[in-house]
Amino acid sequence: MAILLLLGVAAVVIAAHGMLTVLGKQPFSQPFTNSSNDGELVFFTGTIEQATLTKNGGHVTLRIRNISVFIPSQAAQGYAFQKGQQVTLYGIVETYRGEKEIVVSSAEDIRIG
Secondary structure, three states: OHHHHHHHHHHHHHHHHHHHHHHOOHHHOEEOOOOOOOOOEEEEEEEEEEEEEOOOOOOEEEEEOOEEEEEOHHHHOOOOOOOOOEEEEEEEEEEEOOEEEEEOOOHHHEEEO
């Protein structure tokens, strides 16, 4: 009986994981605003005003509509960010040096074009 119960729970968890993967982050995110709270999952769309490679680690910092977006090196791989590109991204709001920024966690959270 315990094994059947364990298999049933495993099946539910696997099905839920598959369903959440298909849905993506969009249903769980809010549009970014200046009043977004730290830790909140947000989406943000705009035109890149500035793209800067950090001095250490190969991370990328974007400036979009006067908002800072931090993209760690593993998420930025394969992208060539340029001024004027239209981008939509998902990330977590954090406060860095007194300024709100969006931190992107993976390459799947970035859409260019």
